[in-house]
Amino acid sequence: xxxxxxxxxxxxxETGRQVTLACHQTWNHNNMFWYRQDLGHGLRLIHYxxxxxxxxxxxxxxxxxxxxxxxxxxxxxxxxxxxxxxxxYFCASSPGTAQERQYFGPGTRLLVL
Amino acid sequence: xxxxxxxxxYQHVQEGExxxxxxxxxxxxSNIQWYKxxxxxxxxxLIQLVKSGEVKxxxxxxxxxxxxxxxxxxxxxxxxxxxxxxxxxxxxxAGSYQLTFGKGTKLSVIP
Numbered sequence: 101x102x103x104x105x106x107x108x109x110x111x112x113x114e115t116g117r118q119v120t121l122a123c124h125q126t127w128n129h130n131n132m133f134w135y136r137q138d139l140g141h142g143l144r145l146i147h148y149x150x151x152x153x154x155x156x157x158x159x160x161x162x163x164x165x166x167x168x169x170x171x172x173x174x175x176x177x178x179x180x181x182x183x184x185x186x187x188x189y190f191c192a193s194s195p196g197t198a199q200e201r202q203y204f205g206p207g208t209r210l211l212v213l
Numbered sequence: 214x215x216x217x218x219x220x221x222x223y224q225h226v227q228e229g230e231x232x233x234x235x236x237x238x239x240x241x242x243s244n245i246q247w248y249k250x251x252x253x254x255x256x257x258x259l260i261q262l263v264k265s266g267e268v269k270x271x272x273x274x275x276x277x278x279x280x281x282x283x284x285x286x287x288x289x290x291x292x293x294x295x296x297x298x299x300x301x302x303x304x305x306x307a308g309s310y311q312l313t314f315g316k317g318t319k320l321s322v323i324p
Contacts, residue, residue, distance in 0.1 A: 117277075133266045133311070135314075143256065143299065144314075145311060145313075196310060200261070201261060202258065202312060203258070206254075
């Protein structure tokens, strides 16, 4: 069955380190999104991509970067992790044919010490 | 701006009671989506509303889209413990695939 996976599921790192969170989908969806979820803020968009080689900044993109070298993957990199980036990160995808639903991955819990 | 305001933030109900969460926007919505997130889980799509005044039902869940397309509601009849979770509304931008989420309503059901 087609799916969207994230790895690692849990990560502890130190401030200043570079961290990369993986997102992989097997639906062949054009659109992929990264969100962070924090208490009191709901889900906030970090970066998104509408296809290979396309990346765009979302609402809270500072300190994060993404690259899209193929359809299946959109890794999220924290260039220099900060304690404020402790959060739960969700990847999502959608086909890109209309304003349709998004399919979410299981999430990655990141703790920056 | 493009925000959606969701109320209430929290709701505690006795099992069997009804529950309603509201989603409001200051600007006209092209459509509205609803998602449910179980504790420790990820958001799961429930439904999309597109037409003014639209009402859709899924078993005990009733979704409404306002006539002016500036508000929406989710109503659960006779809540069950399986309804526990956070319910989010989300708007899409015109001609865009991005979603802007409300902050969600966290539902607790007391058995």
